[in-house]
Amino acid sequence: MKDYADIESSKLPEFQIDSKIPEGPVAEKWTNYKAHQKLVNPANKRHLDIIVVGTGLAGASAASTLGELGFNVLNFCIQDSPRRAHSIAAQGGINAAKDYQNDGDSVYRLFYDTVKGGDFRSREANVYRLAEVSNNIIDQCVAQGVPFAREYGGLLANRSFGGAQVSRTFYAKGQTGQQLLLGAYASLNRQIKKGTVKSYNRREMLDIVMIDGRARGVIMRNLITGELERYAAHAVVLATGGYGRAFFLSTNAMGCNGSAAVQAFKKGAYLANLAFTQIHPTCIPVHGEDQSK
Ligand SMILES: Cc1cc2nc3c(=O)[nH]c(=O)nc-3n(C[C@H](O)[C@H](O)[C@H](O)COP(=O)(O)OP(=O)(O)OC[C@H]3O[C@@H](n4cnc5c(N)ncnc54)[C@H](O)[C@@H]3O)c2cc1C
Numbered sequence: 001m002k003d004y005a006d007i008e009s010s011k012l013p014e015f016q017i018d019s020k021i022p023e024g025p026v027a028e029k030w031t032n033y034k035a036h037q038k039l040v041n042p043a044n045k046r047h048l049d050i051i052v053v054g055t056g057l058a059g060a061s062a063a064s065t066l067g068e069l070g071f072n073v074l075n076f077c078i079q080d081s082p083r084r085a086h087s088i089a090a091q092g093g094i095n096a097a098k099d100y101q102n103d104g105d106s107v108y109r110l111f112y113d114t115v116k117g118g119d120f121r122s123r124e125a126n127v128y129r130l131a132e133v134s135n136n137i138i139d140q141c142v143a144q145g146v147p148f149a150r151e152y153g154g155l156l157a158n159r160s161f162g163g164a165q166v167s168r169t170f171y172a173k174g175q176t177g178q179q180l181l182l183g184a185y186a187s188l189n190r191q192i193k194k195g196t197v198k199s200y201n202r203r204e205m206l207d208i209v210m211i212d213g214r215a216r217g218v219i220m221r222n223l224i225t226g227e228l229e230r231y232a233a234h235a236v237v238l239a240t241g242g243y244g245r246a247f248f249l250s251t252n253a254m255g256c257n258g259s260a261a262v263q264a265f266k267k268g269a270y271l272a273n274l275a276f277t278q279i280h281p282t283c284i285p286v287h288g289e290d291q292s293k
Contacts, residue, residue: 017270019123021126022125026124026125027108027128027132029128029129030128046072047072048071048072048234048235049071049074049232049233049235050071050072050073050074050233050236051073051074051076051218051231051233051236051237052074052075052076052237052239053077053218053236053238053239053240054076054077054085054239054240054241054260055075055077055085055185055188056087056181056239056241057087057177057180057181058087058239059075059082059237059239059240060075060082060085060184061184061187062237062239063188064188064190064191066196066197066237067188067191067197068191068196070196073196073197074197074198075188075198075200076200076203076205076220077201078202078204078223079201079255080201080202081201082201083181085241086241086242086252086255088178089251089252089253090176090178090180091174091175091176091177092171092176093172093176094137094141094171094176094180095114095134095164095168095169095170096110096135096137096138097109097110098135098156098158098168099166100155101158101166101167101168103165103166103167104165104166105166105168107128107131107134110131110168111124111127113164114131115127117162118276119276121276138156141180141183142156144184144186145183146183147179148172148179149170149173157170157171200220202223203221204221204223205218205220205260205263206219206220206221206228206263207219208236208263209230213268215235215236215267216232216233216235216236217230217231217232217233217236218231218236238260238261240259240260241256242256242258242277243258243277244283245257246258247283249279249285250283251280251283
């Protein structure tokens with residue numbers, strides 16, 4: 001790992017960018033990897049501490065999943081409650097290749113549309129994995145109690161979204177993010193009750209502690225007392241969301257400022273595709289009565 005000064009002075013070609021995508025054909029990379037990855041003995045998992053910073057859809061899901069697997073998780077968020085992470089603002093819905101509408105959808109089509117929608121810049125192997133597990137994600141969310149819209153007969157409803165030729169979007173009125181977050185929060189709470197996840201609210205990450213090139217801890221400001229606190233772990237997961245507040249026009253929460261990503265960058269992490277930011281219609285000022293949003 002290089003320190004901040006090295007990064008500033010180095011030229012791009014010197015960077016060794018290795019996104020650690022597994023070998024093999026795109027449709028098999030992650031399946032093969034998962035089939036051969038080293039597993040941790042169940043008896044040893046509780047001896048491994050994992051810090052998860054963030055409680056949005058990414059952080060809450062990661063923390064509760066790791067907790068359920070038996071790891072000892074420390075979970076942090078800036079807000080007074082994990083429920084207030086900015087994921088709560090998402091509206092439209094979540095895609096899955098269930099093909100309930102029988103309109104020709106498939107894992108491959110969802111993969112292709114997502115890569116295309118990402119301007120062909122996404123990591124294809126990861127997008128394929130996303131498409132592959134998309135159906136399971138919907139099943140899990142339903143099991144967690146997310147009240148997706150349903151047809152009159154009781155089956156889950158779908159709508160077409162984002163210019164897709166098929167209807168594959170699962171939604172909960174205009175508040176899909178909020179409902180998904182409540183589901184993730186319920187799952188997180190279950191692990192907090194079981195003691196596998198410790199939840200720390202009103203904590204802002206100020207720094208990452210590196211030991212031998214690996215992230216092994218974090219420095220937090222307790223936003224209630226103002227005191228600095230330090231936490232150590234075997235691994236650190238940053239699930240700290242986007243940085244929409246960097247733009248003049250934004251409806252993102254004030255905490256969406258990229259502060260945690262900058263701390264990681266200072267410690268040598270590489271940031272990719274920073275220019276690829278979604279401009280959401282809700283941030284466009286009203287300029288006439290013909291404007292729909
Ligand atoms: C208006 C709107 C509509 C959207 N609609 C859709 C949609 O229809 N479909 C879709 O798929 N996506 C949609 N999105 C995008 C989607 O909501 C986000 O990509 C997703 O929710 C991000 O989740 P996250 O967990 O990564 O981040 P967040 O939910 O932002 O969570 C970040 C977490 O990190 C914490 N954090 C940040 N910095 C620090 C720090 N320094 N120290 C400690 N904690 C920190 C915060 O407290 C928070 O808990 C929409 C987004 C918006 C804003």
